[in-house]
Amino acid sequence: MSIFTGNHILSVSQFDRDAIERVFSVAESMEPYAKRQKRTTVLDGAILGNLFFEPSTRTRVSFGTAFNLLGGEVRETTGMANSALAKGESLYDTARVLSGYSDIIAMRHPAAGSVAEFAEGSRVPVLNGGDGANEHPTQALLDLFTIKRELQFNNKTIDGLHIAMIGDLRYGRTVHSLSKLLCLFKNVRFTLISPKELAMPDYILSAIEDAGHSLKVTDQLEGNMDADICYQTRIQEERFPSQDEANKYRGKFRLNQSIYTRHFQSKTVIMHPLPRDSRMEANELDNDLNLNPNLAIFRQTDNGVLVRMALFALTLGVEDLVSQYEKPVIWYSNKS
């Protein structure tokens, strides 16, 4: 039992530093199971209701996989077109009914605030898997967890981190949530690089300054690449007034291996919330970076499984029982 047991996970603002460190410590303890070195059945018989009223393959499968890796079962619902919600049922009613069918719920929905409203009717813990422009707390936690792990290789900590955030900082939900979480730590140096039209909102800037962090706002990539972590975001063409503007933007904020070699310090870790669009010629994160060992984007998604396993274990109160229900793994795996 912990402060998490039986509770919802709806927003990054629920977390203080102790809570984050508890999640990360449990997430670390999940690695042998995620790497198939061992099997645990601690959640044998438990059912996850995986409710994705808005599609998101990777978040949905990541939640489901995390639950399976703890020994539980997954009942899934995708789309909303034919659901009772579409026939005018309230989120409260849907929550009352569906929470009768499971032990815990992961939910994504296009409307801001919908997951919290659903949680009020739910009789089991609800994990927010993204509610529109509002919140996506498990993404923010896995981003921060990745930063912690990447820094560890270099004997650094989140306290004292220098992070550069690049691209669309205005509409990018992930950089907002990550910034909020970083405000719980000490002496973080932010370099925010974006076109002026896509600058970080003022309320986030204020929060960063209120936390006593150092802050540099610029629209130039060059000369600003001495960060420990470089968090690149998605280029969204439709944000720009014209194709010319979009092209200019892509020219300025694009990363590839040659730019990395010329401008970055040798250990700068590159992160991105994915997916990245590979249809254009000049991508925000070119494929030639795939061989760069500091490209952490796939470690991010792998870490997502650990963080979600930790949140399931904590909300269902089994975080200290996991290793008591261990078995060996007997099939072939190259994850271990």
Added chain:
Amino acid sequence: MSIFTGNHILSVSQFDRDAIERVFSVAESMEPYAKRQKRTTVLDGAILGNLFFEPSTRTRVSFGTAFNLLGGEVRETTGMANSALAKGESLYDTARVLSGYSDIIAMRHPAAGSVAEFAEGSRVPVLNGGDGANEHPTQALLDLFTIKRELQFNNKTIDGLHIAMIGDLRYGRTVHSLSKLLCLFKNVRFTLISPKELAMPDYILSAIEDAGHSLKVTDQLEGNMDADICYQTRIQEERFPSQDEANKYRGKFRLNQSIYTRHFQSKTVIMHPLPRDSRMEANELDNDLNLNPNLAIFRQTDNGVLVRMALFALTLGVEDLVSQYEKPVIWYSNKS
């Protein structure tokens, strides 16, 4: 082994009173598992084919959850747009093939008679999860099971029950099936309240009278609310010739807490097949009833899991083995 073992569940007309009582007795025995007081793995290794050619989130998830709670696995198919059925495959062929992939099948399909036709080709038991306007036997059984349990609180039985059915009694599949099942019991008093255009069909009225039950047909809610059970149905706007007519109807047959307090006897239990539409101002079942302890609508959906667990256990012949495959539940649950 029982009369259920290896057999299909296609229609309420398969059930006599003994069969119903057997289902309900097994359903009662499922409660410790549904409430997560204990875990059973009696169906470990069995596979449910959950075939929803027509969408119905709650029925689909309820079947899947019930099977998981007995230790089985669920393979799911939703929609029909791209299926072999859409390419002209016969229900017989689909059934022959898909029944090779599972131990039991739950199926919903928009066409009346389709599930029975499918069952003829199936090599495993088929449970009808709703075939258009025709049948939805598990809904009828869970409704009757809920009535039995609600009456028990007041030391009453289905024999001697007074039930009021309200609303669209003409097109409402659930009230037809429930009425048929009630004809297997004794001394039931029916009060049927609907606009004349939406009155209960004659063949159901005849069945009620043939069973020796008492029957009152009216279009007035007021003065008719001394029933043990009040079964409200969905308001379907499109049934009415005009918006004015629909509004008049809603004014007359609407239930809310103030109407309940003024007109009902203090223990009248309110049921509804769900979903209820919460978009309109004057709902058939207002949200202010949510705090009324006699509102049984969410107990209905919870009971659905018990009834479906019972039907799975009976058709697969394990109803007496369930407790032999018990384990403790170790995760946090507020269901118990």
Added chain:
Amino acid sequence: MSIFTGNHILSVSQFDRDAIERVFSVAESMEPYAKRQKRTTVLDGAILGNLFFEPSTRTRVSFGTAFNLLGGEVRETTGMANSALAKGESLYDTARVLSGYSDIIAMRHPAAGSVAEFAEGSRVPVLNGGDGANEHPTQALLDLFTIKRELQFNNKTIDGLHIAMIGDLRYGRTVHSLSKLLCLFKNVRFTLISPKELAMPDYILSAIEDAGHSLKVTDQLEGNMDADICYQTRIQEERFPSQDEANKYRGKFRLNQSIYTRHFQSKTVIMHPLPRDSRMEANELDNDLNLNPNLAIFRQTDNGVLVRMALFALTLGVEDLVSQYEKPVIWYSNKS
């Protein structure tokens, strides 16, 4: 551990005769589990990523069932409309991410070559479940496995087999792949029966001749029905210039019980990749053949489960451990 362990299954051209015989031998050993005589949990804790970017109910459910029957879990993705792929993500990125969520992947995708491209990014073995007009190796293997088993009843072997292939031999992916596999065996006699416009492609004819097999090409059904196996294919109306042409075709290549009795040798086994279209009057394979014991079409789909179980066991290196994780089956089954 075997040559299969940790490797992808992308094409029939990967298989030599030894490999095929190993797959078939393991598939035979799976029968007690598929028939529910015993249960195995050898893959307890393993996760199949079942990625069907193109719909195919039976192939998808067959893979999922096969994995469940070995004790594993299944996380499923269907459709592509809202996926990251649709937003321009590369198959490489999708593969890197999704392979982090599972131990093995079965994948179907409409584009030829897509599954092999995906496999390059995947960190776990990928089984090709069909990539457009290109390959569907598990279908070819289950077809050949069915031929082997059907011949066994008559004390015959694939070496020395006489097979007739009928219908659309030009576009039918299954007859191409099956022909390639048969080139690994000895003294096979091919009778290829099709309208000239839908004749088998030259490169397959060359392969058959290069293998030293005997070959007869004809557009007449009559007089050519003394084969051990008759592999009928789907009539696809849209291949024909006019309705008249299509009708002529259907008249000529149709099979039903009366044609079977008049023209076939008494033990000729009828196969078909399914689905067959039952909407037309004159079907390529009439329903009146359903009672013919030599109609093997539903044994084909049943055998598909055995072959897929074998491929999972082999790629995950547990083919010799299956029986060590046995339990009795306690529920009712008429499969055994």
